[in-house]
Amino acid sequence: MKNHNVSITEAQDGFEFEFSDVFNVAVSFIDRHLTEGRSDRIAIRTTSGEEVTYGELAANVNRCGNFFKSSGLTKGNRLIMVVKDCPEFFYIFWGSIKAGIIPIPINTLLRAKDYRFIIDNSECSAVLYSPEYKSEIEPALKMAQNSPALSISIQGEEKDLVQLIQKSPADLEAAETHADDECFFLYSSGSTGNPKGAVHCHKDMMYTSLNYGVKTLGINENDVTFSAAKLFFAYGLGNGMHFPLWAGATTILFDGRPTPDTIFDAIEKFKPTIYFGVPTLYGAQLLNMEEKTWDLSSIRTCVSAGEALPPDLFRRWQEKTDLIILDGIGSTEILHIFISNRSDDYCLGSSGRLVPGYQAKILGDDNNPVKQGDAGKLWIKGGSTAKCYWNNPEKTAATMQNEWLNTGDTYYQDDNGYYHYCGRNDDMLKVGGIWCSPFEIEAKLIEHPKVLEAAVVGAPDDQNLIKPKAYLVLKNPEDQSEELEKELLQLCKKGLAPYKYPRWFIFQETLPMTATGKIQRFKLR
Ligand code: 3UK
Numbered sequence: 395m396k397n398h399n400v401s402i403t404e405a406q407d408g409f410e411f412e413f414s415d416v417f418n419v420a421v422s423f424i425d426r427h428l429t430e431g432r433s434d435r436i437a438i439r440t441t442s443g444e445e446v447t448y449g450e451l452a453a454n455v456n457r458c459g460n461f462f463k464s465s466g467l468t469k470g471n472r473l474i475m476v477v478k479d480c481p482e483f484f485y486i487f488w489g490s491i492k493a494g495i496i497p498i499p500i501n502t503l504l505r506a507k508d509y510r511f512i513i514d515n516s517e518c519s520a521v522l523y524s525p526e527y528k529s530e531i532e533p534a535l536k537m538a539q540n541s542p543a544l545s546i547s548i549q550g551e552e553k554d555l556v557q558l559i560q561k562s563p564a565d566l567e568a569a570e571t572h573a574d575d576e577c578f579f580l581y582s583s584g585s586t587g588n589p590k591g592a593v594h595c596h597k598d599m600m601y602t603s604l605n606y607g608v609k610t611l612g613i614n615e616n617d618v619t620f621s622a623a624k625l626f627f628a629y630g631l632g633n634g635m636h637f638p639l640w641a642g643a644t645t646i647l648f649d650g651r652p653t654p655d656t657i658f659d660a661i662e663k664f665k666p667t668i669y670f671g672v673p674t675l676y677g678a679q680l681l682n683m684e685e686k687t688w689d690l691s692s693i694r695t696c697v698s699a700g701e702a703l704p705p706d707l708f709r710r711w712q713e714k715t716d717l718i719i720l721d722g723i724g725s726t727e728i729l730h731i732f733i734s735n736r737s738d739d740y741c742l743g744s745s746g747r748l749v750p751g752y753q754a755k756i757l758g759d760d761n762n763p764v765k766q767g768d769a770g771k772l773w774i775k776g777g778s779t780a781k782c783y784w785n786n787p788e789k790t791a792a793t794m795q796n797e798w799l800n801t802g803d804t805y806y807q808d809d810n811g812y813y814h815y816c817g818r819n820d821d822m823l824k825v826g827g828i829w830c831s832p833f834e835i836e837a838k839l840i841e842h843p844k845v846l847e848a849a850v851v852g853a854p855d856d857q858n859l860i861k862p863k864a865y866l867v868l869k870n871p872e873d874q875s876e877e878l879e880k881e882l883l884q885l886c887k888k889g890l891a892p893y894k895y896p897r898w899f900i901f902q903e904t905l906p907m908t909a910t911g912k913i914q915r916f917k918l919r
Pocket of ligand 1 (some may be wrong): 582627628629630698699700701702703721722723724725726727729730731745801802803815818910
């Protein structure tokens with residue numbers, strides 16, 4: 395048997411890895427726990443009461459890998475998974491990787507036409523899905539040009555994955571892959587255009603787990619992680635799977651819709667030590683806590699990503715819970731968080747400092763680095779960056795250049811080294827010739843106690859000059875009044891540069907959001 399070894403040394407600016415020629419990352423994340431004596435420790439707990447030990451996890455991963463091989467899948471084949479957060483997600487993901495098959499976890503909230511696109515673009519050989527998504531997957535399979543040999547609904551009366559794989563052997567020799575071979579893909583839906591498949595390698599999740607999980611968050615085997623963000627999202631995949639598995643910790647899986655009540659309920663019952671949320675959910679959770687009290691005493695760290703965390707949310711969360719929220723920015727292409735605040739080093743309203751192992755540059759319109767303090771386009775370099783977009787050379791060439799990745803975000807770095815988010819490059823607006831960050835105005839608006847969510851976009855005034863326009867969701871829709879508009883205007887005029895106050899206020903019941911909780915400002919423009 396090949397040894398799939400890696401030697402890891404900690405350097406000042408991140409971890410360094412030396413991989414043996416043959417290296418399959420499933421050996422490090424799954425099998426290692428058996429040799430390190432964790433077979434009887436709990437790897438997964440579900441909110442519906444299931445428990446999976448590291449020993450059971452390893453056996454089911456092997457069975458799943460063997461089942462795929464005996465179903466005709468071979469090394470390098472792609473396998474799409476539209477699977478809710480459940481132990482089977484782990485068996486399929488790791489069983490594939492261990493057998494050299496490339497799993498592609500996909501957003502479970504997409505529609506048939508999006509699934510069709512990904513089935514064709516990935517040229518996958520298999521589609522595995524939770525029965526809940528059948529009504530979108532079946533038409534997608536019919537519409538697609540590619541017809542995958544295997545398509546399985548993983549639960550239900552006739553076929554249950556765990557039963558299906560019981561006949562397959564519980565031992566599996568890891569496929570002879572290499573640290574920089576393709577390991578899994580994640581499709582990211584940008585604000586426009588078709589989803590792009592970021593190609594990640596075996597080494598990438600070691601890089602994020604050590605540099606962010608261990609080094610930045612301090613995750614260890616006594617931790618219990620709980621991510622409101624689902625596993626199909628790179629943020630959730632790290633939080634709810636890669637980091638706890640790397641550390642030999644326990645993850646809590648919840649397959650329902652994340653609402654303040656369901657999330658708080660799970661926290662009370664399953665007592666996570668680290669909680670991962672997104673800003674809109676933190677906002678809704680704060681509203682919920684105005685009427686209810688919850689026991690959050692198990693939590694030592696709260697994390698936020700996906701969108702910038704408005705400082706006012708941080709303050710109110712800290713007042714209410716005595717916990718700080720560590721905001722950090724990550725992306726599907728870089729796999730996880732590359733700039734982050736830390737428990738002992740944070741700056742309110744910033745994304746924090748670089749995570750070890752990552753480098754940043756901020757470029758102006760001429761593509762030269764800007765002066766410290768000036769805003770520009772953020773580029774990142776680091777060892778977890780996707781090697782390309784699958785079957786998409788144009789997008790690869792536009793986004794990935796000489797190991798640097800264009801994040802598409804506008805940032806500035808302050809004198810103390812903290813990075814401040816200004817907006818997506820294409821969400822930034824120019825008012826009177828000056829770049830203006832929608833996020834800054836939104837953060838000001840939600841300081842008002844009656845405002846739940848805010849989105850700011852540019853709109854032309856009667857002279858066709860672009861000015862900020864605010865869309866607002868109120869905690870109580872009945873609070874809408876001219877008086878409130880005046881108060882909001884005062885708040886912005888007092889707290890922002892003079893040109894930045896919104897010229898229009900539009901009240902709505904909801905804002906357009908992506909499945910991962912990001913405001914879709916382009917839909918409001
Ligand atoms: C935005 C943020 C400000 C930013 C992600 C953590 O969100 C993740 O990945 P996606 O590919 O989106 C990436 C884009 O989202 N963004 C994310 N976090 C922040 N903007 N402050 C933040 N804290 O525009 C970025 O380019 O969906 C988040 C871990 C893994 C991830 N994939």
